[in-house]
Amino acid sequence: MLAVTCTSQSATDPLSGLEVGERPEPVAPDGWTTVRLRTAALNHHDVWSLRGVGLPADRLPMVLGCDGAGIDDEGREVVVHAVVASPDWAGDETLDPRRSLLSEVHDGTLAEVVTVPRRNVVAKPAGLSWEHAACLPTxxxxxxxxxxxxxxxxxxxxxxxxxxxxxxxxxxxxxxxxxxxxxxxxxxxxxxxxxxxxxxxxxxxxxxxxxxxxxxxxxxxxxxxxxxxxxxxxxxxxxxxxxxxxxxxxxxxxxxxxxxxxxxxxxxSTMGTRTELERLTRFVVDAGVEPLVDSVLPLTRAREGFERMVAGTVSGKVVFTV
Missing domain, CATH: 3.40.50.720 (NAD(P)-binding Rossmann-like Domain)
Incomplete structure (x- = not known):
């Protein structure tokens, strides 16, 4: 599958460790689902990972990305929730001391396919476009x-x-x-x-x-x-x-x-819960809110989006189509 991967890290030249190319397609373990992504979005978190912040070097290579929306293994249109809690955690997952974000422990969403716990997807409302859906999770x-x-x-x-x-x-x-x-x-x-x-x-x-x-x-x-x-x-x-x-x-x-x-x-305040993500998706549709999109690029041109973010010229979200 095509994926955007952090292969090495540099505090001064983060894009030197960015690779856009083929990676093995992930296999979902028990209790997880496979999401074939339609859109994904870029965050500063991805650039920090390339700089070596929050992502230990011994976990490389790591597929980047926290934001994404696509089709799960049951054929549903879903938005991916990026906060991955411990398997036995109950309650507000942002308070789990062992929580992580996608692309910190598990491969992220800047790819054709991502696997996540089944509780980490929410239904995409019919009135929410794929591009806007990808803006929401982070x-x-x-x-x-x-x-x-x-x-x-x-x-x-x-x-x-x-x-x-x-x-x-x-x-x-x-x-x-x-x-x-x-x-x-x-x-x-x-x-x-x-x-x-x-x-x-x-x-x-x-x-x-x-x-x-x-x-x-x-x-x-x-x-x-x-x-x-x-x-x-x-x-x-x-x-x-x-x-x-x-x-x-x-x-x-x-x-x-x-x-x-x-x-x-x-x-x-750190990120949000799955329940809050569900409410957010409904609110933006019901209120007619359209997230500000800086640019839409195919995933093959992901480096261009990263270059804009590193240069500080982004307003709103950079969205990739998969």
């Missing part, structure tokens, strides 16, 4: 959990998204606007801020700008560079939901005094 599921499970914001509330262009940021804007939240974004790039407004954001601000009023919640994926701004932008009793730290995890100031004096909540 960035969009992360955004869904941040907003609707962990932020505690009600329709009419104001949410600040730090950053405007990445997959999680654009998903937050689109989901929040569709749910009746007033979404604000910050961006160092005026054009990307304007794009966020076109997607449904109420306003876009320069990075670090003083907000016209305090917000109910901040969606934080940037980390050290925006941490103080996030804390200072919150109303008393507000919530920061953090799911990443792309600029580093050691801010110059922890802002502990402001956090306890203003009684702020800081909530960690």
């Amino acid at each position: 960035a969009w599921l992360t955004a869904y959990r941040m907003l609707f499970t962990n932020a505690g914001v009600q329709p009419g509330g104001t949410v600040l998204v730090q950053g405007a262009a990445g997959g999680v940021a654009t998903a937050l804007v689109q989901l929040g606007a569709a749910a009746g939240l007033r979404m604000w974004v910050t961006s160092r790039d005026e054009a990307r801020g304007e794009q966020a407004v076109a997607l449904g954001a109420d306003r876009a601000f320069e990075a670090g700008a003083r907000m016209p009023e305090r917000v109910d919640a901040v969606m934080e994926t940037v980390g050290a560079a925006t941490w103080s701004h996030s804390v200072n932008s919150l109303r008393p009793g507000g919530t920061i939901v953090i799911s990443g730290a792309t600029s580093g995890d050691a801010p110059a100031k922890a802002e502990l005094t402001k956090i306890y004096f203003k009684q702020l909540r800081v909530v960690g």
